[in-house]
Amino acid sequence: MREGVDREGRHLYPVFPYEHFTKITDEDLRALYAFVMTRDSVRAETPPNELVFPFNVRSLIGAWKVLYFEPGVFRPDPAQSAQWNRGAYLVDGVGHCGACHTPRNRLGAEKKREYLAGGEAENWHAPALNAASPAPVPWTSAQLYQYLRTRLDDLHAIAAGPMEPVVLNLRTVSEEDVKAIAAYVAATMGTPGPDRRKKTDDALMHARRDEAVGVRADRIDRDPARAGDRAFQNGAAIYAGAWAVCHDIGRNASIGSGLHLALGSAMTIPTSSNLIHIILEGIAPPDGEPGRWMPGYAEALSDEQVKELVTYIRAYFGRSPPWPDVDEEIKKFRQVNAKLRAR
């Protein structure tokens, strides 16, 4: 946990996030050890190392650690509040939020200068948690707390993809600690400037205007400037026939309708990967739990149709320039899915 070496003294691959766990205090490490040692032992063979050369040479990790690994327990910042420091300790240490939310360099090390600036997890984009946060409505500490506790805050999208199990795990964490995480992340995001606030007002106005009208199937006529844009029109038709019934009226717990898309960060992040994941595989409640689900469209839509839908949603709801990576991300998703199915 502290140094990234196993019992035999061999270097561990940083896929085990000791870069973060090194920050855990002695007291917490002892508690973790005590808990783990009360578990029943099971026999589990370590899968063989299938990495390609030179990554399969374990001793090279030593060099990697010299370059990128900074061992050492978390040191509180006396200039900050106790809650901020508790949050920083949990986020950077045992929570290892940066493992997904901080971008990595070509050797897989977190870029320290781009702390929590948006990274990747399991082919999903993990949005920025710093000032570059793509959330159409800037997060407050209270909203982050609500989200981390329940998967759902009124003005933000549901926790999906690799974030879903994180939120489920946070149920076991004390209220105070989750509040500390929320407060620290909100502080890292900072106060939004006038540009950001203008965008927020636009997104909220867009959502409220649509919600007031209710479900409409005539979106295609709404934007005369795009009358000749066939892909956009086709995308609008798919949205109107498939998604509008649930998303046009905004989120309503009693009928289970979903967030208005102008408020979701999948539309505003730098990559189309999350929106494509959500379109193709949908969003289901966690195993064994009740709740509404969004059906996936992997079977219903062709790649071309997915692209049209993505293009429309990005432009109309995300109010952002087209993503350059749509074809690539759709292909990636289909390949990964085909592999999973073949298993």
Add this chain to the structure above:
Amino acid sequence: MITLNVNGVSHQVDADPVTPLLYVLRDHLQLNGAKFGCGLGQCGSCTVMADGQAILSCVVPISVMQGRRIKTLEGLGTIDNPGPMQRAFIEEQAAQCGFCIPGMMMRAQALLERNRSPSNEEILSHMSNNLCHCGTHMRIVRAVKRAAELMKTGNPASGPGRGTR
């Protein structure tokens, strides 16, 4: 005009491209097997097949269904000559009110067309999108297994359905 291929027959449909497939099946083509349950893609009673895959016809517009091979309950057999999936559901007496059953059969059909011998676990996970308000899920699972047998042997299994217990 949009051309839809349903159960091997081409239909010219005069409807807004945004119209959900379910409405066109029922209102234009009088194929009333697929049911309107929730209209939100939550219950599965509108399930039909497109190119062998189960889809929710209430939240799929016809604009995306051109050139796809659509199959509905009516494509599985007739009252006089029910197909193996339908026979299995009858033999297991898997329906109570029956509203969800067309969707159940279509989703199960999609599974069996790509996996002739699904495990219990595979059946449960594949069918989990479709809800039955009456609670006949266990009979439905038995019917899917029986359908798998019928499709393999091509013969109706003998004896009364176990669902009569």
